[in-house]
Amino acid sequence: xxxxxxxxxxxxxxxRKGIHLKCPICGQDSFSVSPQLREYIIPxxxxxxxxxxxVDLGNPIYTLVCNSCSYVLCFSIPIADSIVDAFDADE
Numbered sequence: 001x002x003x004x005x006x007x008x009x010x011x012x013x014x015x016r017k018g019i020h021l022k023c024p025i026c027g028q029d030s031f032s033v034s035p036q037l038r039e040y041i042i043p044x045x046x047x048x049x050x051x052x053x054x055v056d057l058g059n060p061i062y063t064l065v066c067n068s069c070s071y072v073l074c075f076s077i078p079i080a081d082s083i084v085d086a087f088d089a090d091e
Contacts, residue, residue, distance in 0.1 A: 006084045007033055007062040010075065013087035021064070021073065028068040042074070 011021060011031060022029050044057035060077040 006081055007064075009084045009087065010062060010080050011064065013084045016087050016090070017083065023066040023069060023071050023073075025071045026066065026069040028066055030067040031064040031073065032067055034063065034065045 014021060020029065021031055023031075041058040041060050043053040044059070045051045046054035046057055061074045062077055062080050064073045064075070065071070066073075
């Protein structure tokens with residue numbers, strides 16, 4: 001599997017770990033991957049540069065969008081990738 005496809009495997013990998021995705025806003029359990037938000041970097045504020053935004057210090061995330069209310073769940077890419085890798089190794 002390519003690195004770019006890992007997010008599509010994340011919901012199944014989380015389920016296998018016993019983590020059931022449920023929207024904290026509407027309670028639904030149906031999420032999808034938005035092509036526009038699939039991978040994103042949350043910029044950090046750099047206290048050494050007058051608290052300006054700095055994407056180099058940011059956190060790369062995967063996002064899943066609730067199919068009911070559009071709430072966005074964010075997952076750290078390095079941690080999510082390790083969960084998916086472990087899931088793939090078990091198959």
